[in-house]
Amino acid sequence: MNLIVLICIIVSQLIFQALYFEKYYYNEEKKILENEINNFNKFLETNNNPRDIMDYIQNIKRKENVDISLMNSNFKTEVGMESYMGGSYIEVKGSSTGKIYKVLLDQISNIEVKKNDKITVYGIIDKYGYVIPLEIHINGHDINSSYTLIPEVVLDKTSSINTKNIVELNGTVEDKIDESPGYFTISNLGMYLENVDKGNIYLNNEYIGKIKIPNSINEFLLGSKKINNGYIIAVSPLAEVNAVLGVMNNYYLIVFLVALLVVVVISFIYSKILTKPLIEMSSIAKKISKCNFTDKYKVKSEDELGELGGALNLISSNLEESLNDLKNANKQLKSEMEIQRIQEEKRKELISSISHELKTPITIIQGNINGIKSGMYSENVYNDILEETNRLNELVMEMLEVSKLESPTFKLNKEPFDLGAVVLKEIDKLKGIAKEKSLTINHNNYDELVVIGDEKRITQVVQNFLTNAIKYSPENENINIDIKKEKEKYIFSIENFGVSLNEDELSRIWDSFYRKEKSRNKKFGGTGLGLSIVKRILEIHNSNFGVESGVNSVKFYFDMDEWKE
Template sequence: MKKYIKEHLAVKIFILTAVLLFAVSGFIYGMVAFGVSKSYLAELDESLDESTKNLITQLTQVSESEMETMLKMYALEYGLSITLKDKNGKDLKSFGQIEYKLDPDTDSEKSQISKGITKTYFIQRKSGPDYQILLFGTKQRANAALNSLNRILPVLIGISIFISLVIALFYSRYVTNPILKLSKVSKRLSALDFQIRCPENRSDEIGVLGENLNQLSEKLEEALGELKEKNLLLQEDILHEKEMEQQQLAFFSAVSHELKTPVTVLKGQIQGMLYGIGGYKDRDKYLKRSYEVVDSMDGMIREILSVARIKSSGFVLNRVRVSLNKMVQGVIRNLEDIAIDKGIQIHTALLEHAEVMADEAQFEKVLSNVIGNAVKYTPDNGNIWIEIFREDGKLVISVENEADKIPEEEIPRLFDAFYRRDRSRNRKTGGSGLGLYIVKMIIELHGFCCQFHNTENGVEIKITCT
């Protein structure tokens, strides 16, 4: 029970309010009981003083028998006890509700002092002896009122308890309800539920506190939203870093593998020539082959360095306005001799005034690689179609060549480092395996996109410049 009371504010306020109301009711009852006697005696004292003075004035002018009759009537009228004394203070007669016979040794003042108001008045008669009268105001009426209160005390206690409990119940609810609402809101906030809001229908301190909680909820919701966004960005950055790290590991692994084979071949050829083993005695023949291997390695190393330079954090594109028409024509001229040797026909449909903002050297490397691959993989006497056109407001470069169609599942891997469809064609017709990988890197750095797909005539690569 103590724990329940300790944990509930409404119960505490209810008990405290009920106890206070009980105490106030008891205090009021005591004040009424005590005040009835006091107020009665005060009222009696005030009214007696004035009426008694009028009586004294009349008593100075009447005979002794009339004086006694008037004192007796006065005592009965006001419910008093009056003792008539001579001028020396000796008791003579008593009148009123409390009548008694005075014994010779009885002091009337001492016998009546506890019964209420006691006052002494002097009567200076015009003829005859002087007297004094002693008035006693009794507590009989006050005691009757107190007895009446005591008789209805159980009813008063019951009514007081009922009213106190009802008042305590409504008061505790009135006081604690807004606090309990704020408590529920704070609990929901602690559970990171920022959709809850406090009622805004109060302008007192509790209303101000509720408004502050609402503002706190809004700010916490905004902060949590920003944290979630930053957390998502951080997770994306972490995933990107992991992907980059995996790509780098895969790239270095592929580099080591790609370099290992020609180094092994070169080592075997040189060793065979040094020791004059079998056909290696023909040094001119194998020196030529060794040169071809070294040349291939040199090209691969240059492309590896190119990849490393592009991937470096300090690499920045030097964008200028580039004419795609002129750049494509220049690349075709450089490959024209190879195309003529293979009997390849290059068909062009180039849009005039096609310009983009790009790094001229890097973008020329992209076009050289793409068109060079088309020439390399097009069979003798085949055809290549190169177009520049606009599509949806964007410039598109299309390079299509006659060749064997590529399986759809292999197309996404064409841009991977050192990927070759036919391992038997490596070095001679397969290149270093880094050409399309570099193309993809440069295209992405420019913010362009690249697509590779099969066509009716063969294969096509599209570069869309935004």
């Protein structure tokens, strides 16, 4: 199919060239010539400055390759370039005036110059700004200074040149313009026109036809328009259309043969490689069947094979995604099961701890009651029963506190308060207990350290930390309390000495009913829920908190947001 389309395109091109190209080419050149003659006529009606006219003529030559002049009835140039102006020339920008001058090269047109070369010219200047040089110096080098560039016969025949207008021109090279053979033709038009052509020009207001220079193969398209007592004459060179057509026909014939060969070779190769993507897709499909989704088919086209490969990739991606989702669901399920297992273990441990905590005071109360029943009355018995009853009440109240803090409906009463004042108040409350153990509490007299939070709950946290520090510190030790500000937070820390925690103790310190002293000796007291409550309070405050243990010290800390009005 592709071969048939290619053959049709090339044959159509050859037929078009043979039947229409020459006529089309001629008509296009004719339109250009007519348009430029009319534009030149309008320009002459509004401008009679010789240099402006010459610039306009040269612009037409550069843009459309049309040579144009205003001639009298004898085909002598009145407004236009003389034959000498059609030669090669250099455009020179005068260093003092900034104007552009055209320096004719004539028989030294093969001179090599480049833009911005410095040039000095002695010569004769015409009214159009053309300089016919007597001497040329480029970059300080004399160019053929002994050669007479202006034959006297040229000066005699050139009306626009006055031999008295000798100038010295200093400047830089702007451009080099090659010879224009068309102006040699138009300036000598009277010599080349046959009587038939002259008659057509005389008799018609507007005329366009072909002319041929004697002893030359060059053809020109000539156009004329009668104005006043003269004519606007325009000449455009015509390429040898038949020669061009012959070259193009040979070119297309070669292209056709090469294309035919290429299409045959490509068709053969295409038929061989058509199965390659199918084999590749088959291999990928086998890997997919084994749950191997690493390979993907590289879609290189938008045809049926490309769509098939894309569909295979889509199946592979969907299967891989489904399997990954299943794996993730399994992992999540295992994780949830593990969490449930841990929670179950903690629940059992909690029940065991609660049972143990309740068992001891109940056993003591039960024993004392049995003693009373047996007639053992003493004040110590009543004191033991009261102490254990208070202990049971404390345990129940703290368990209710934990339950309350962990409830999703619990809300903090957040207000601005002075953290420093809270700390100093708690130190003042507990300094008597610390004095009994000869403990020194080191702290500063804090100025207003206003934070935002629940004052009651933070007081509970500070009290617990300070109570634990006093309880577990040996006698005659120090307790250091510090509050410092970092950025927009206040950081509270309390460090007691003479005690330390190992890794296991650090990891379990916040657990419910965990105590470093595992015997639950009355000397240390407590329910083991204090730090668990502290942890929950700090969590719902979004506080950064923790515990650190040194060789001979334990340090607890937490931070609070600074309050800003």
